[in-house]
Amino acid sequence: MTIQPFEDLRTTQPQDAADLAVRPALGAPDAFRRRHIGTTADAQERMLAAVGVASTDELMARAVPAAIRQDEDLVTGLPPAASEREALAELRRLAARNTVRTSLIGLGYSGTVTPAVIQRNVLENPSWYTAYTPYQPEISQGRLEALLNFQTAVADLTGLTTANASMLDEATAVVEGMLLARRASRARTARFVVDADALPQTKAVLAGRAEAVGIELLEADLAGDGLPEGDLFGVLVQYPGASGRVWDPTAVIEAAKARGALAAVAADLLAMTLLTPPGELGADVAVGSSQRFGVPMAMGGPHAGFMAVRAGLERQLPGRLVGVSKDADGAPAYRLSLQAREQHIRREKATSNICTAQVLLAVMASMYAVYHGPAGLKRIAEHVHATASRAASMLRAAGARVHEQPFFDTILVDVADADAALAAARDRGLWLRRVDAGTVGASFDETTDDAVVGVLVEVLADGRGGEPVFVAGGAATLPVQLLRTSEYLAHPVFNSFHSETGMMRYLKYLADLDYALDRGMIPLGSCTMKLNAATEMAAVTWPEFGDLHPFAPAEDVAGSLELIGQLESWLADLTGYDAVSLQPNAGSQGELAGLLAIRGYHRANGDDARTVCLIPSSAHGTNAASAVLAGLKVVVVACDELGNVDLDDLRAKVATHADELAALMITYPSTHGVYEHEVRAVTDAVHAAGGQVYIDGANLNALVGRARFGDFGGDVSHLNLHKTFCIPHGGGGPGVGPVAAKAHLAPHLPSHPFAQEAPEGVRGPGRFGGTPVSAAPFGSPGILPISWSYVRMMGADGLREATDAAVLAANYVAARLGDAYPVLYRGDGGLVAHECILDLRPLTAETGVTVDDVAKRLIDHGFHAPTMSFPVPGTLMVEPTESEDLGEIDRFVDAMLAIRAEADRVGSGEWPADDNPLRNAPHTARAVTDTVWPHAYSREVAAYPFESSRHGEARLRSVRGKYWPPVRRIDQAYGDRNLVCACPPPGAFED
């Protein structure tokens, strides 16, 4: 029997490129930017009047220093703006150039069935994908519960105590496992032993990351030869191995631990339903990917990696960790735990530079576990194993040489010519894995069935055995001593929602607990919570993008390669750089890639001594953490009282470290939300001393179309596509953090052993020579259509207008709130950039009302708080973005003014300092309907503080659509002192 290749079944025929170019426009070319930018021309007039400037051009001319402003005659390399329909048509054409075949490649990426109820209600639901990282836990209980489910599932399945809220991918999770082992090990050695049977992309990422921080890697055939002699601080075991082999690593783990090392096991989460989990084999750490729990391969991502540790290592965990605490009424409530480990606090001493998790994907994977439950997951694993076993039996029966070893889902087969076998399989609609010239691999998954097995046997047996003979059942080949006996996923949440109705309602229940962009503005400074448009999101779930294996043949991913190449060139054009790599899966990884490029450049020039990285004190903590992981030494440069880089201190530090100077990292506009006017002097001073300039692109939203990093001294930058270029935050990931560089650094940007080259005639992705930083060649291609669509639909003019509108909105907020809350930093023209810092310290000194009180009271008003105490403690940083309309911005301003008035009533003594609507915020429905109301203010003031300030329809909508927080203020200290990071037993919720 045969399988029709996917392309034969499609109805959409590829369109000729010329066809599109001559077709008349389907709508006005500026149609989308009117949808993306929230403020109308009339509204902007009123805002400009409040700010005191005549036009947005004048605003930008005054705010952005003349020395850095983009040449107005610069010819854009971007195509003219497309309408929403045109962009979708063009995307469909690109999608049609991909050919989806059945993937048997494996290597950590498996076909999977995304339950439709999860796709529709999570992945395609703005209540989930437009939420922010749950820093405000009172309005994030839904996704915190989902993440706690993820942590519980991972901890259960790996047999360890505590799992974090996800990692960027498997390869970087292994790197983090190695770094954790180095921190926690007693052994005084720099050596880490890597399983020869580890995934090849994991080994490639490990090699570069280890070299940068002076770790010596030793590869060993652990299954065959055991642990090599000598000192080591850690060992990595792949379980099952990349070859598919299932073996018992207990002795290797014991030997490593006896030498003071830690044992990390990279495990397949699905296999753990059948096999003894790492924790029970003695492992200290387990890592891996949860992709095959219902998350499409998407040519490499995004997916949720995972990490779990044994008891005693919790504080060493990188990334986000959800824990259980209690609220002001003593009710259980969830929050992010142990945040003091993270780099925004510990800077160069942080456990890791990872900030982002992959929350949306972790939520999907956790819901896959919730929906299937322990029995369902086991059935899927048994199906996968049975399919692989049947394939092995049939191949042997047909005369093929299948490697003799226990396996779970992957078999290796000897062939005369691997390339010929791959080509033959591809012709029949299958992607196989090339192991070496004489060996191919086939990995089976939830989606592969007897039909696939039949084709595979026909291809590999090469007619020798005639028609395939189906073997009933397929003998299980798992070693008896490794069969799992322990229970998992026993918590009721994994045993309650197995009907679609039940699942749909559970997802709705959780979503309703949370505040996301679909409820209102999220004015988080430095986070850029702008619109994630429906059209931009459309292609994320198209199978032509979703069902691609990251190592699929180049000819079958030509459309994606073209899309990636186009996006790279557009981003280079917008930033004034020569090359862009889309591989990094987060801003932190882009930083790391950029710094590694600088390090590689200096070393290529024989400047090995250039290892000092200057970082201003105002920088985001991640900068320092990334610099350390790139093998650089951090030297802090002071800032002046205006928040700008102190030029005298910079020149002194440059002079002191002239011979060792590797780089300066600055953020522009600065983390203080202003355009520093002396930035040229700063970049010139560093260049004069032979250093490279890294410009952190976190605030690019304030520059696009007005200034380009590459034009004012930047050598390399990372961009955050999840900020400036509309990829949704997903409740705390996914992110995409491309790294962009000048030509001299380009050779050192990330490479990848499996990167596909674009076919002839297509401008595909750039090819570079630096160390890879992600498991997949192009990071997370599954979400790149979002940023592609945004740029395609805005065009150069629309993008510039978005920048102007964002800067205008921030200046409008600063103008309206400046009297109630002093604006801490302003640039030379008295203007801020795209965000403004409101100083609450005078208010706190005067009235005792804190930043927390204001942030939580905003919840009662129906708002997500601005960024709290970053970059300056005791402040709120507001970033309205260009997507909010004036009505919403005014609603926020009115809420802040109302809160200021309430604070004054506390300050005057009218309300007690410890019993007022600010200190008791947020107010739950339960709290305001309690029989007893012992407070000095009314229930109406508690619950509807906005009623008097709104009128007409707006008032009606606010009252009827009021957001009720599910819990009262959460006790942060209790949760950190009593760490619980798994689903609490049901009894915890009894009154």
Add this chain to the structure above:
Amino acid sequence: MANAEDLQYTADHEWVSADGDIATVGITGYAAEQLGDIVFVDLPSVGDAVEAGQVIGELESTKSVGELFCPVSGTVTEVNEELAAAPEIVNSDPTGAGWLLKVQVAELPELLDKAAYDALTGAA
């Protein structure tokens, strides 16, 4: 709680109480208040050799981390085991039950008296 007048201080907000050749070390109330709710205390092990000025531990609160600089040189003879389960004692009784460690010292370095320390923190 120890009498604040009898303690000696460092500019890094540690206090020292000497009894023979044993110096008891903790952080000041000012430091504890600045850190906020302390949730974890990381201390050296008994028997460790420590030097004045060296970072020997960390105090972690919900919002920040403070490094513990050793005010004296010597050998650690005892650490406050209570703090593992109840780090909040450092907030509630920083100069008493919230002591951190005891160090056997040959001699004490020059430290600040209460008046000098108060001048540093701007206390009355």
